[in-house]
Amino acid sequence: MKKVLQGNEAIARGAWEAGVTVAAAYPGTPSSEILAEIAGYKEIIAQWSPNEKVAVEVASGASIAGARALACMKHVGMNVAADPFMTLAYTGIKGGFVIVVADDPNVHSSQNEQDSRNWARFAKVPMLEPGDAAECKDFTKMAFEISEQFDTPVLLKGETRVCHSDSLVELTERQESKIALGLDAKEASKYVMVPANVRVRRKAIEERMRELEAYADVFSRNVMEINDPEVGVITAGAAYMYTKEVFPNYSYLKLGMVWPLPKTLIAEFFRKVKKVIVVEELDPFLETEIRALGYNVFHGKDVIPNMFELSPEIVAKSLLGGDYKEPEVRVSLDDLPKRPPNMCAGCPHRALFYALKKLGAFVFGDIGCYTLAFAPPLQALHTTVCMGASIGQAYGAGKALGKEGLGKVCAVLGDSTFLHGGIGPVMDTVYNKGYSTTIILDNRTTGMTGLQEHAGTGYTLKGEPANMVDYEALVRSLGVKNIRKVDPYKVKETMEVIKEEMERDDVSVVITTNGPCMLHRREKRGFEHPFYAVDADACRGCKICLELGCPAISWVASEGETRDGKKRKGVVSINRSQCPGCGLCVQVCKFESIKAGA
Ligand SMILES: Cc1ncc(C[n+]2csc(CCOP(=O)(O)OP(=O)(O)O)c2C)c(N)n1
Incomplete structure (x- = not known):
C-alpha cells in the first residue's frame, strides 16, 4: 500500500516497521511531529523526556536491554545530548539505536544554524540523510539494520524541508526485532567506560569505521x-x-x-x-x-x-x-502581507512582559513563545542564548556588577524550559550566593513547539494522567526562600511583586499563576469566551493599547472627535473573533474606552 506522508510521519512509520519498542524525545522544530506520530502506535512506548540528554539516555538504556530504540531532537538538541552521545559511540549498542537530528537551515525557528553532519564525523558514527518522505521511511529502517550490524548508534539527519514535506511512501508490515531482550552483567566491560575499557573500545571504533567505509561503497542508497x-x-x-x-x-x-x-x-x-x-x-x-x-x-x-x-x-x-535567467512568472515576497511572529491574543506572557517593560527591567530571556517579547512594540527581553541560559546569565551579571550595580534585572523562562535546563542554574544561584530573580512562566505546556505535554502538565505524551511537578516545592527544595506567585493579567500587582523581588538582596523565584496557554483555554471555552470592544466615541486614539502588540487590536486612521469633543487622528478597533477577553487592554486604557463586549 502507498500513502502520502510527511517526512516526520514517514520516520515514525519507519521506526514502527523496524520493530522499535521505545522512543523518547524532547520537542523542537522541525522534529516535533515524529514522536507525536509515534505515540499513535500502540506497540511503541513513546515519551517526552525533560530534555534531549535524557531522551538519548532513555533510548540507549532500552537498546542495552536489547530493544530497538529511537531518540529524536532538533539540531541544537544534540548539543544537550552530546555528553551521552559521544560516549555511546564507544559503548555501541545491543538493540538497534537511532538518533534523529533535524537541522533548521535558514533558522526558521531556532537559536542558531548548525550542520549536524559534523556530529557524525566528530563521534565516528554513520549518518544517513534522506531527501524525501519515502527515503525518510526507508532510511530509518536501514539505520536500525546498520546500527545492529556495526554495533553503533546511527544518526539520521532530517531538516526542515525534508521533515515537513510530503511524498508518496510505500508501506510495509512491522517486523519485530530478532534480538533477545535482557540485560547481561557479563557485558559490563563494553558498557562501563573507565579508561581501561575505553581504550579497548577506542580501537573498536577505528575498526568499525574501516568496516563502515567499505560498507558505504556498497550501500544501496549511495x-x-x-x-x-x-x-x-x-x-x-x-x-x-x-x-x-x-x-x-x-x-x-x-x-x-x-x-x-x-x-x-x-x-x-x-x-x-x-x-x-x-x-x-x-x-x-x-x-x-x-x-x-x-x-x-x-x-x-x-x-x-x-x-x-x-x-x-x-x-x-x-x-x-x-547566465541565470529569472523565471518569468514569480510571486514576489514583497507582494505578500507581512506577518511577523507574535504572541497570541490574550497570551499571559504579553501581560507579564508589559509589566516588565513598565518596570524598566533588563530581562535575561530564554527560549519559548516569550522570546517574541524582544520584538516591537514590547521590546522587553534582552538576551536569548539556549534553553535555561537566562538564569545563569542573570546570576553571572549579578556577580560581575554587584547588587547595587545590577539594578532591575531578572531571568524569565517558560516552564518547559525550566524543567529542561533551568533547575541546575537556580540551584547554582542559591549555592553560590547570588541574588537574581527568576520568573517562571507557568503556562502548563510547551507552547512554542506546539503544545506538547511535559512533566509539569500532568499528562504523558500518550495522554495518560501523570505526576505534575510542583514548581514551588521544587524551587524550595533547591534552597530558594523567596517564592512569589503572580497572576500576570493583574498588571499592577504583578509589577509590585516583581519590583520587590528584584530589589531583594537574595535569590527569588516568581511563578505565574492563572497563565495556562491561551490556545488551551480557547479549546476549552469554545465560542463562549468573553471579549472586549472599543467604544469608538470614547477612544481618543492615544495608541497606548497598541503598545501591547496584541494581534486583536488594530488602528483605524480617521480624523474626528470623541463624544466629549476631543480631537483625534483615529481610533483602535478590537477584532471580536480574535479577542479572548484577557482584559489587558482594559487595564492600560486611560480613558475607559474599552468595555466588555455584548
Ligand atoms: C535544546 C533545544 N531543544 C528544543 C528547542 C525547541 N524549543 C524552543 S522553545 C521550547 C520550549 C518552550 O516551552 P516553554 O519554555 O514552556 O515556553 P512556552 O513556549 O510554552 O511559552 C522548545 C522545546 C530548543 N530551542 N532548544
Missing part, C-alpha cells in the same frame, strides 16, 4: 547516475532534489550515507565525469572531505552559499552565475 559526462554533482538529501530539478541532465553521485564517505565510489565518479561540483547545504562538509582525498572539486562553496537554505533557484543562480 547512487551514481551517469548522464552528461561533462558535469557531475556530488550531493545528498534536499540539496540533491534542488539540483536535480534545475539540472536534470548532469551526472550525480547522490549519497544516502553522508558519513563515512564511499571512497571507491567517489574515485569512480571522478573517473567517469570531467568536472565535479559539490552541492550541499550549510558547511562544506562533503567538499572538505573530498578535497582532502586529493580530488579537484570544480565548484563547491566558492559559489554555493554556506549559510541559510538552498532552493532550486539558489542552486541554479550559483552555478550559472551571469
Whole structure:
C-alpha cells in the first residue's frame, strides 16, 4: 500500500516497521511531529523526556536491554545530548539505536544554524540523510539494520524541508526485532567506560569505521547516475532534489550515507565525469572531505552559499552565475502581507512582559513563545542564548556588577524550559550566593513547539494522567526562600511583586499563576469566551493599547472627535473573533474606552 506522508510521519512509520519498542524525545522544530506520530502506535512506548540528554539516555538504556530504540531532537538538541552521545559511540549498542537530528537551515525557528553532519564525523558514527518522505521511511529502517550490524548508534539527519514535506511512501508490515531482550552483567566491560575499557573500545571504533567505509561503497542508497559526462554533482538529501530539478541532465553521485564517505565510489565518479561540483547545504562538509582525498572539486562553496537554505533557484543562480535567467512568472515576497511572529491574543506572557517593560527591567530571556517579547512594540527581553541560559546569565551579571550595580534585572523562562535546563542554574544561584530573580512562566505546556505535554502538565505524551511537578516545592527544595506567585493579567500587582523581588538582596523565584496557554483555554471555552470592544466615541486614539502588540487590536486612521469633543487622528478597533477577553487592554486604557463586549 502507498500513502502520502510527511517526512516526520514517514520516520515514525519507519521506526514502527523496524520493530522499535521505545522512543523518547524532547520537542523542537522541525522534529516535533515524529514522536507525536509515534505515540499513535500502540506497540511503541513513546515519551517526552525533560530534555534531549535524557531522551538519548532513555533510548540507549532500552537498546542495552536489547530493544530497538529511537531518540529524536532538533539540531541544537544534540548539543544537550552530546555528553551521552559521544560516549555511546564507544559503548555501541545491543538493540538497534537511532538518533534523529533535524537541522533548521535558514533558522526558521531556532537559536542558531548548525550542520549536524559534523556530529557524525566528530563521534565516528554513520549518518544517513534522506531527501524525501519515502527515503525518510526507508532510511530509518536501514539505520536500525546498520546500527545492529556495526554495533553503533546511527544518526539520521532530517531538516526542515525534508521533515515537513510530503511524498508518496510505500508501506510495509512491522517486523519485530530478532534480538533477545535482557540485560547481561557479563557485558559490563563494553558498557562501563573507565579508561581501561575505553581504550579497548577506542580501537573498536577505528575498526568499525574501516568496516563502515567499505560498507558505504556498497550501500544501496549511495547512487551514481551517469548522464552528461561533462558535469557531475556530488550531493545528498534536499540539496540533491534542488539540483536535480534545475539540472536534470548532469551526472550525480547522490549519497544516502553522508558519513563515512564511499571512497571507491567517489574515485569512480571522478573517473567517469570531467568536472565535479559539490552541492550541499550549510558547511562544506562533503567538499572538505573530498578535497582532502586529493580530488579537484570544480565548484563547491566558492559559489554555493554556506549559510541559510538552498532552493532550486539558489542552486541554479550559483552555478550559472551571469547566465541565470529569472523565471518569468514569480510571486514576489514583497507582494505578500507581512506577518511577523507574535504572541497570541490574550497570551499571559504579553501581560507579564508589559509589566516588565513598565518596570524598566533588563530581562535575561530564554527560549519559548516569550522570546517574541524582544520584538516591537514590547521590546522587553534582552538576551536569548539556549534553553535555561537566562538564569545563569542573570546570576553571572549579578556577580560581575554587584547588587547595587545590577539594578532591575531578572531571568524569565517558560516552564518547559525550566524543567529542561533551568533547575541546575537556580540551584547554582542559591549555592553560590547570588541574588537574581527568576520568573517562571507557568503556562502548563510547551507552547512554542506546539503544545506538547511535559512533566509539569500532568499528562504523558500518550495522554495518560501523570505526576505534575510542583514548581514551588521544587524551587524550595533547591534552597530558594523567596517564592512569589503572580497572576500576570493583574498588571499592577504583578509589577509590585516583581519590583520587590528584584530589589531583594537574595535569590527569588516568581511563578505565574492563572497563565495556562491561551490556545488551551480557547479549546476549552469554545465560542463562549468573553471579549472586549472599543467604544469608538470614547477612544481618543492615544495608541497606548497598541503598545501591547496584541494581534486583536488594530488602528483605524480617521480624523474626528470623541463624544466629549476631543480631537483625534483615529481610533483602535478590537477584532471580536480574535479577542479572548484577557482584559489587558482594559487595564492600560486611560480613558475607559474599552468595555466588555455584548
Ligand atoms: C535544546 C533545544 N531543544 C528544543 C528547542 C525547541 N524549543 C524552543 S522553545 C521550547 C520550549 C518552550 O516551552 P516553554 O519554555 O514552556 O515556553 P512556552 O513556549 O510554552 O511559552 C522548545 C522545546 C530548543 N530551542 N532548544
